Amino acid sequence: MVAPTGFDQDLxxxxxxxxxxxxxxxxxxxxxxxxxxxPGRELLVLLHGFPELxxxxxxxxVRLAEAGYHVVAPDQRGYGLTTGWVGDYHSDIAPFRLFNLxxxxxxxVHALGHESxxxxxGHDFGSPVAAxxxxxxxxxxxxxxxxxxxxxxxxxxxxxxxxxxxxxAMAALPRPRKHYQWYYSTPEANGNMLxxxxxxxxxxxxxxxxxxxxxxxxxxYPLKGWTAAELAKLPTYYIMDLDRGMAETVAxxxxxxxxxxxxxxxxxxxxxxYSSTFGRTGFQGGLNWYRCATSSxxxxxxxxxxxxxxDVPSMYVAGKSDWGVHQKPGDFxxxxxxxxxxxxxCHLVDGAGHWVQQxxxxxxxxxxxxxxxxxxx
Numbered sequence: 001m002v003a004p005t006g007f008d009q010d011l012x013x014x015x016x017x018x019x020x021x022x023x024x025x026x027x028x029x030x031x032x033x034x035x036x037x038x039p040g041r042e043l044l045v046l047l048h049g050f051p052e053l054x055x056x057x058x059x060x061x062v063r064l065a066e067a068g069y070h071v072v073a074p075d076q077r078g079y080g081l082t083t084g085w086v087g088d089y090h091s092d093i094a095p096f097r098l099f100n101l102x103x104x105x106x107x108x109v110h111a112l113g114h115e116s117x118x119x120x121x122g123h124d125f126g127s128p129v130a131a132x133x134x135x136x137x138x139x140x141x142x143x144x145x146x147x148x149x150x151x152x153x154x155x156x157x158x159x160x161x162x163x164x165x166x167x168x169a170m171a172a173l174p175r176p177r178k179h180y181q182w183y184y185s186t187p188e189a190n191g192n193m194l195x196x197x198x199x200x201x202x203x204x205x206x207x208x209x210x211x212x213x214x215x216x217x218x219x220x221y222p223l224k225g226w227t228a229a230e231l232a233k234l235p236t237y238y239i240m241d242l243d244r245g246m247a248e249t250v251a252x253x254x255x256x257x258x259x260x261x262x263x264x265x266x267x268x269x270x271x272x273x274y275s276s277t278f279g280r281t282g283f284q285g286g287l288n289w290y291r292c293a294t295s296s297x298x299x300x301x302x303x304x305x306x307x308x309x310x311d312v313p314s315m316y317v318a319g320k321s322d323w324g325v326h327q328k329p330g331d332f333x334x335x336x337x338x339x340x341x342x343x344x345x346c347h348l349v350d351g352a353g354h355w356v357q358q359x360x361x362x363x364x365x366x367x368x369x370x371x372x373x374x375x376x377x
Contacts, residue, residue: 024107030081035065042118049124059361078285096288123147152334155302169228176242184290196247201275211354319352
């Protein structure tokens, strides 16, 4: 992989800068930063998901900085302009496990000269990283905002024996299916998306559209349990047809030229940042996160926190049209009923799907600002 040289400032809002920071955990981490001009400000760390970048926070950073914070969004391990990671499928995936992703963030915080973080805010796969930051080191991460992906518990050490083999059961359905996270863990997933027939730019356009509020069929509701019959109710970007890759899956939902032209939350020039970046890096770095999540290899270290709760102040934000709220049945409810013991708000935003901080940045800024003010009382 060719070393990156920097980020085009013309693509960033005024007040956001791009730079590199050695994070003390083997990464030369690319970050976007706002509110950096004034020393002594409390730190906000914004963690993106898949297939996203630090750039995914561009619409909220300046306004959060205007509230008095030093706001930093890194390209996480496996993504973007950050280097120091190996993205080959056959390399060791241990550096991409949750414990080490938390260590990446801790290293960044210290490299920036901070001893603590006012709030760690994670979206999509960034949400579990943020959750584990606050679970493992509440002395550093003073509060947490989870977006799109609810977290219902730390890993349980009491795994129930028996029960349905959900993957075999999905494959045996009249319409055979498979779970996207297990597909993302396969050797062919990266090539399927990176070298798809429609081209990478159109693949990402369809992928983002399919999970946004602009896709009219995104009308989520709670599922009854982790069974094949219930999971099969999820859209195909989560529960895929058994014989199709993700490129073929989202191609069916490619928006029209008119819909693309009217997409104000992700115009073509901004989508080009994602397509050019992933065209250089590929997806395997981000896919390695899924490989860690679907493997039992790292379960024992997560089980050390079985029964622990997130006790720092917390908030949850998602789009009202985001199926991610319910993709793991019961997590949304468990998060509110006890896993987050000081939850100060759980918000589903009108007019947003999965990409809530991009689709409805004003509402997200308002909710996060309100939450941050609550920490002062």
